[in-house]
Amino acid sequence: MNALRVSGRFGVGMMGLLLASVLFGEVQAADGSASLLATMWKWAPLIGQGFLLNILISVVAMTLGTVAGLGLGLGQMSPIWPLRHAAQIVTQFFRNAPWLVLLFYCILLLPYEMRLGGLVVAMPAWIKATVGLALPVMGNVSEIVRGGVQALPPAQWDSAEALAFNRRQTLWMVILPQAIKPMLPPWMNLYAVLIMATPLVSVVGVEEAMTLTRFALSAENRSELLLPMYLALLIAFFAYCYPIARWTARLERRFAVKL
Amino acid sequence: MNGVWEWFAWLNQAHGINLPVFYDSYDRQRFFAGLLTTLELSALSVVASVVIGLIGAWLLGTSSIIARRLVHGYVHAFRNTPPLIQLSFLYFAVGNLLPRLEGVGGSSRPLLDGFAWAVITLSLFGGSFNVEIFRSGIEAVPASTIEAAESLGFGRWRLYRHVVLPLALRICLPALSNNLVNLVKTSTLAYAIGVPELLYVSAQVWSDTMNVREMMNLLLVAYVGIVGVLSFGLRRLETALRVPGLGTVGGRI
Amino acid sequence: MLDTIAERPAPAAVASARPAAAPAVMLANVRKSFGSTRVLNGVTLSVKRGDVTCVIGPSGSGKSTLLRCINALTPVDAGTVVVEGIAVHDPALDKLALRRRVGMVFQQYNLFPHKTALENVMMAPIHVLQEDREEVEARAVALLTKIRLLDKAHCYPGALSGGQQQRVAIARSLAMRPTIMLFDEVTAALDPVMVKEVLSTIRDLAEEGITCILVTHEMGFAREVADQVCFTDHGIVVEEGPPEMIFTQPEDPRTRDFLGHVTF
Numbered sequence: 012m013n014a015l016r017v018s019g020r021f022g023v024g025m026m027g028l029l030l031a032s033v034l035f036g037e038v039q040a041a042d043g044s045a046s047l048l049a050t051m052w053k054w055a056p057l058i059g060q061g062f063l064l065n066i067l068i069s070v071v072a073m074t075l076g077t078v079a080g081l082g083l084g085l086g087q088m089s090p091i092w093p094l095r096h097a098a099q100i101v102t103q104f105f106r107n108a109p110w111l112v113l114l115f116y117c118i119l120l121l122p123y124e125m126r127l128g129g130l131v132v133a134m135p136a137w138i139k140a141t142v143g144l145a146l147p148v149m150g151n152v153s154e155i156v157r158g159g160v161q162a163l164p165p166a167q168w169d170s171a172e173a174l175a176f177n178r179r180q181t182l183w184m185v186i187l188p189q190a191i192k193p194m195l196p197p198w199m200n201l202y203a204v205l206i207m208a209t210p211l212v213s214v215v216g217v218e219e220a221m222t223l224t225r226f227a228l229s230a231e232n233r234s235e236l237l238l239p240m241y242l243a244l245l246i247a248f249f250a251y252c253y254p255i256a257r258w259t260a261r262l263e264r265r266f267a268v269k270l
Numbered sequence: 271m272n273g274v275w276e277w278f279a280w281l282n283q284a285h286g287i288n289l290p291v292f293y294d295s296y297d298r299q300r301f302f303a304g305l306l307t308t309l310e311l312s313a314l315s316v317v318a319s320v321v322i323g324l325i326g327a328w329l330l331g332t333s334s335i336i337a338r339r340l341v342h343g344y345v346h347a348f349r350n351t352p353p354l355i356q357l358s359f360l361y362f363a364v365g366n367l368l369p370r371l372e373g374v375g376g377s378s379r380p381l382l383d384g385f386a387w388a389v390i391t392l393s394l395f396g397g398s399f400n401v402e403i404f405r406s407g408i409e410a411v412p413a414s415t416i417e418a419a420e421s422l423g424f425g426r427w428r429l430y431r432h433v434v435l436p437l438a439l440r441i442c443l444p445a446l447s448n449n450l451v452n453l454v455k456t457s458t459l460a461y462a463i464g465v466p467e468l469l470y471v472s473a474q475v476w477s478d479t480m481n482v483r484e485m486m487n488l489l490l491v492a493y494v495g496i497v498g499v500l501s502f503g504l505r506r507l508e509t510a511l512r513v514p515g516l517g518t519v520g521g522r523i
Numbered sequence: 524m525l526d527t528i529a530e531r532p533a534p535a536a537v538a539s540a541r542p543a544a545a546p547a548v549m550l551a552n553v554r555k556s557f558g559s560t561r562v563l564n565g566v567t568l569s570v571k572r573g574d575v576t577c578v579i580g581p582s583g584s585g586k587s588t589l590l591r592c593i594n595a596l597t598p599v600d601a602g603t604v605v606v607e608g609i610a611v612h613d614p615a616l617d618k619l620a621l622r623r624r625v626g627m628v629f630q631q632y633n634l635f636p637h638k639t640a641l642e643n644v645m646m647a648p649i650h651v652l653q654e655d656r657e658e659v660e661a662r663a664v665a666l667l668t669k670i671r672l673l674d675k676a677h678c679y680p681g682a683l684s685g686g687q688q689q690r691v692a693i694a695r696s697l698a699m700r701p702t703i704m705l706f707d708e709v710t711a712a713l714d715p716v717m718v719k720e721v722l723s724t725i726r727d728l729a730e731e732g733i734t735c736i737l738v739t740h741e742m743g744f745a746r747e748v749a750d751q752v753c754f755t756d757h758g759i760v761v762e763e764g765p766p767e768m769i770f771t772q773p774e775d776p777r778t779r780d781f782l783g784h785v786t787f
Contacts (some may be wrong), residue, residue, distance in 0.1 A: 021346060107497040108490050109455040112469060116490070119482045209351040214354075214462055221355060237363035245359060247350045252350040417596055418692075420700060422647035423622035435636050464618035501694055511638050514681030 019247055021253070021270075025246050036235035047239060054227040061220035062247055068141050068219065073202055074146035080152025086159040088156045090178065098153070105150025106171060110208050117143030137219075140212040151201050159194035171263050196263040203255050207248065220244060223256045288481040297475055304471030306490065311388055312454040312496070318393035319453060320446075323400020330405050341401060347399035354459050356395060359403060361387040361463045388460035396453040403423055403449060407442030408434060440511050447504040451497055458493075468492060547572040547591055547610065547703055547734040553602035553612075555588055562588045564758030565602070570751070571685030571735060572702075575729045577745035577766075578738045580755035581781060586738040589755065607702060608706050620703040623652070629703040630712055632688040634680040638739065640691045641676040646696045652699070659698070666694040670724055686709065688719025690724050697728075704728060706737040722748075742785050746770050754778045 036047045086098030105113070121139045125132045163186060171181040173261050213221035229234060278292035291301035326345065329337045348356065365387060368376040376509045382390075411434050418432045469489065476485040548570040555563040562585045570576045578586045591597040592604055595611050595618055604611035607624050627689045634643050644663040648654045670690040680688050689709055696704060706725065710718040724743050729735055729748055739745060745752055746766045754764040754775070762775045771777045 021343070024343065025347075036506045093322055103491075104494060107494050107501075109458040109469075109493050111458040111461065112486075112489050112493060115469075115473075116486050119292045119476075122488060125485070164322070203350070207350075210352045210458075221352075221358075225358075234366055237361075237366055241355065241359040245347075248351050248355065249347070253346065256346075256350055368684075412632045414629060414631055415635065418627075418629060419647075420596060420618075421594055421622060421625075421627040421637070422695070423619045423651040424647065425619065425651075427649050432646060433635055437635075439635060513638075513679045 022250075025249065029239060029242050029246060032238040036239055040089065047236060048235075050231060050236065051239060051243065054223075056136070058220050058223045058244070060229065061223040062180075063161060063220060064137065064217070064219045065206065066251070068137060068144065068208040068209050068212065068217075069202070070149055072144040073205055074142045075142070076148025077152050077198070077211050079145065080149040081156055083153035084151060084156025084160075085182070087153060088160060102150050102153040102157075105146050106154060108147070109149050110144065111211050111214065113146045114140060114143035114215060116213055137212070137217045140215060140217050144208060144212070147202060147207055147208075152198065155194050155197045155201070157191075158197075159190035162193060163189055193266055196266065199259040199262070203259070205207075205253050206252060210248075220247065288479060289484050289486055290479050290481070290489070291475055297479070301468075301475065304466055304468045307385070307466055308457060308468040308496070311385065311392070311460060311465070312500075314389045315392035315396060315453055315457065316353070316450050318389065319396030319450075321398050322335075322393060322397025325403035326397065326401030327408060330401070342505045344394075345398045345401050347379075348395055349402075353391065353395045353456055354462060357388065357391040357459055357463060360391050384460065384463045384465045384487050387463065388457070388465050392453060392457060392459075394447060395456065399449045399452075400446065403442045403445045404438065406445075406523045407438035411437045411442045440513070443504070443508050443511065447501065447508070451501055451502065454497055454500055455493070524676065535724065543760060547574075547607060548736065549603075549605045550589070550592070551603045553589075553592055553604060554600045555585075556600060561606065563592070563599070566755070566758065566760055568753060568760055568763070570734060572734055573732045574750040575735045575748055576737070576751045577749040578753050578755060579740070579742065579745060579781075580761075584755045585758040587707050587757055590627075590707050590736060590738050593703075593705060594627050595621055596627070619651070623699055624701055625703045625705060626699055626701035628692050628707065628709050629687070629746055630708040632680070632685070632692045632712075634692055634695070635690055636680050637678045637688065639679055640672060640683065640687075642690055644681070644695045647695070648698050655724070662781055663694070663698055666697055667691075667748055669672070669715045669727070670694050684717065685713050689713065693724055696754075701733070703734040705736065706739070708738050708740065709742050710739065710741055736782070740785075742770070742782075758782070 030206060033047050033051075083102055084099050087102060088096055089095045089098065117139050118136065121134060123134055125134055137243065167185055168190065171185040178187065209219060210221035212219055212223070218226075221244065224240055228240055248249065275280050275298075278289050282288045282290075282293065286368045290297040292298060326341045329341045361384060363384060365380055368381045371381055373379050378388070415433065415437070416429065419429050424433065457467065458469045461473070464470065472485045472489050476482045479485075546569040548568075550566050550568045552565040553563050554561070564585075566585070566589055568576075568589075578589065580586055586598055592599050593606055593611065595616060599612050602612065606621060609621050609624075610616065611621060631696075635646065638646060641660075641663055644666055645656075645659050648659040648662070649656055664673065664676070667676050670693065671688055672690055672694075675683060675691075677685060680691070683691065693704075693709075706762050709725075710721050712720060718741065722741065725735065725737070725744075726748055737745075737749075749766050751763060752766045752769040754769060754773070754777075756777050762769065762773060763776045769778065770782065773782060
C-alpha cells in the first residue's frame with residue numbers, strides 16, 4: 012500500500028515536470044507554430060511502437076542470456092577443471108566488458124545471414140543487437156547462478172550424497188530448487204539493467220524509442236521540443252522500470268527475512 | 271619502444287593483423303588520447319559519485335522530511351531510467367537552455383562541453399546507486415555498537431567519523447566496488463554525444479582503416495584491462511581494511 | 524572497601540531521608556514504557572559512593588532498562604534520576620558531562636570491531652576528551668596490564684575470546700576515568716572460566732572505590748562482593764538491603780520465591 016502511494020506521488024511529480032516543460036516550451040515557441048502538445052501527440056504512436064521494440068529486445072535478450080548463463084554458471088561449478096576454468100574466464104570477460112562495446116562487436120562482426128543446415132536465416136540489425144545485449148546478460152546470469160548455489164549450506168550437498176544421489180541428481184533435485192528463490196531478485200535487477208540498456212541499440216541505428224525520438228526531433232527541428240520529448244521518453248522508461256524495482260525490493264526483503 | 275611499434279607494422283605485413291594505433295603515429299596519438307579521456311572521465315565520475323552518495327546518505331539520516339524526499343526522488347529517478355537517455359536529456363535538452371559563452375570573433379560555444387555533461391550524468395547516475403549502498407552500510411552497523419560509543423561520550427559527529435562510517439565503509443565496500451566498476455563501463459556512453467573517449471576514437475580508426483575486427487578485440491582487451499586494474503585496486507583496499515570477525519552484506523561470494 | 528556495613532542506613536530510609544553525603548546515583552519514582560509495555564513502574568533506588576550494588580530479579584523485570592536510564596541511553600518518561608549531581612531526567616542534559624563520569628559495559632561486549640584492543644581503549648579519551656595521545660597510550664597500556672591482556676594489545680576484537688573482549692570493554696570504559704561503572708549482565712554470554720576472569724576484574728574495581736552497579740545473575744558474586752543487593756520484579760524495586768539480609772532472610776514472598784529457584 013505504501014509502495015503504491017509512493018509511486019503515485021512519483022507519477023504526479025513526473026507528470027507535473029513534463030507539463031511544466033511543455034508550458035515552458037510553449038512560451039518560448041515562435042508565434043504561429045503548432046502547439047507542442049499536438050506535435051508530441053502526433054509522434055507518440057510511432058515512438059510508442061519503438062518502445063515496444065525495446066521491450067521485445069529486452070525479453071528476447073533476457074531469455075537467450077538466461078539460458079546461456081545457466082549453462083555457463085553450472086560450468087563454473089563443474090568438477091572437470093578445464094571446463095570450470097574456461098567457464099570462469101568467459102564469465103568474467105562478459106561481465107567486465109562494457110555493454111556498448113559488446114553491442115558494436117555483434118553488430119559489426121556478425122554476418123548478415125546465417126546458414127543453419129540448408130536454411131538461410133537473415134540477421135537484421137535488431138537481432139544482432141539483441142545477441143549483443145544477451146552476451147553481458149549471460150555473463151551476469153552465470154555469476155548469479157554460481158552465487159545462488161554457493162550460498163547454500165554445504166551440508167545440503169553432504170546430506171544428498173549420504174542419500175546416494177549422484178552429482179547431477181543432487182544439483183537438479185536438491186540444490187537448484189533451493190537456489191532459485193534467492194537468485195530471483197538479482198535476476199530481476201539484471202532485467203531492469205537490461206531494459207535500461209536497450210536504448211544503446213539506437214547508437215547502431217535500430218529503430219527503437221530513442222532512435223525514433225531523435226528522428227522526430229530532427230524532423231521537427233524545434234529546440235523547445237527537446238526538453239519535453241526527452242522527458243516523456245524518460246518517464247516512459249521510468250513507468251516500466253519502477254514497478255519492477257519495487258517488486259524486486261519486496262522479494263529481496265521477503266527472502267532476507269526467511270534466511 | 272620503437273621496436274614494439276615496428277613489430278606491429280610487421281604483424282600487419284606478415285599476418286594481416288592491422289593495428290595502426292601502434293605503428294602509425296597519428297592513429298597512435300588519437301588512440302592514446304582517447305584512452306586518457308576515458309581514464310579522466312572514469313576517475314572524475316567515480317570520485318564525484320562517491321561524494322554524491324555520501325551527501326545523499328547523510329541527508330537521508332537527517333530529520334528534514336523535505337531533504338529526505340528530495341534524495342529519494344533523485345535516487346529513484348536516476349536508478350530507473352536509462353543512462354543513455356539521461357545523458358541525451360542533459361546534454362541536448364538542458365544544455366540547450368544554458369547560456370552560451372561568447373568566444374572570439376563573435377562565435378559562441380556552450381557553457382559546458384560534452385565531456386563535462388558526461389561527467390555530470392555519470393556522477394549523478396552512479397551517485398544514485400551509491401546513496402543506497404552507503405545507506406544500507408550505515409544501517410548495517412549494529413545499534414549496540416553505536417550505544418557503546420554513546421556510553422563513552424561520543425557525540426553525533428564523532429560517532430559517525432570514528433565508528434559508524436569506518437564500519438559502514440567496510441560493510442558496503444563490495445557493493446560499492448561493483449557499482450564503481452559498472453560506472454567505468456558506462457563511461458562508453460559518452461560516445462553518443464561525441465566525446466572523444468576510447469570507443470569513439472576506436473570507431474574513427476576502424477572507419478578510416480577498415481580494421482573492425484582488430485580494433486574491436488583491442489577495445490575489449492583495453493576495457494577488460496581498465497576494469498581489471500580498478501577491481502584489483504578495490505579488492506586490495508578491501509583486504510587492507512578487513513578485520514577479523516566483521517562480516518559484509520551483499521558481498522561477493 | 525571504603526565504608527562498613529554498620530554505617531549504611533536502613534533500606535527503608537534510603538529513598539526518603541538523604542544521608543549527609545549525597546548518593547552517587549539516586550532514582551526516584553522512575554517510570555518508563557515502550558509502547559504499551561510498562562517496563563519501569565516507579566523505581567526508587569539510591570546508591571552510595573564507592574558501593575557495589577547488584578540488581579537481581581527475573582528476566583523482563585526491567586533491570587537492564589533501569590541501568591540504561593542511569594546513563595541516559597534510555598530517556599525516562601517520568602521521575603527523577605540524579606547521577607553525581609547531574610539531573611539525567613532533564614531534557615537539556617549535557618550527555619557528555621554525564622558519560623565522562625559513568626562508564627557502561629554490555630552483555631555483548633560491543634567493542635569496535637575495526638580497532639585493536641589498545642585502540643579501543645584509547646579511542647574515547649583521544650576523540651571525546653581530546654587528551655594527549657601519548658598520555659592516553661600510557662594509561663591504556665597500564666589498564667591492559669591490569670586486566671592481564673597487554674600481550675593482546677594489537678589484536679582485533681574478532682581474534683579475542685569472549686572473556687578477553689569483555690575485559691577490554693571494561694578497560695575501555697575505565698580509560699575515561701569514570702566514577703561510576705554500570706555492568707549489564709556482563710557475564711551472561713561467557714563460559715564459567717571466563718566468568719571468573721571478568722568477575723575478578725570487577726572485584727578489583729570495587730576495591731579501588733569505584734561505584735559499581737551490576738545487573739547480574741551471579742548470585743555467588745553478589746553475595747560475596749555487593750554492599751547492597753536490590754531485587755526487582757515487574758518494574759519496581761521489591762526489596763533492597765545488604766546481601767546477608769536479602770539472601771538469608773528476605774522479607775518479601777516474591778524475593779523468597781525467586782531465590783528459591785536460584786542455584787548458587
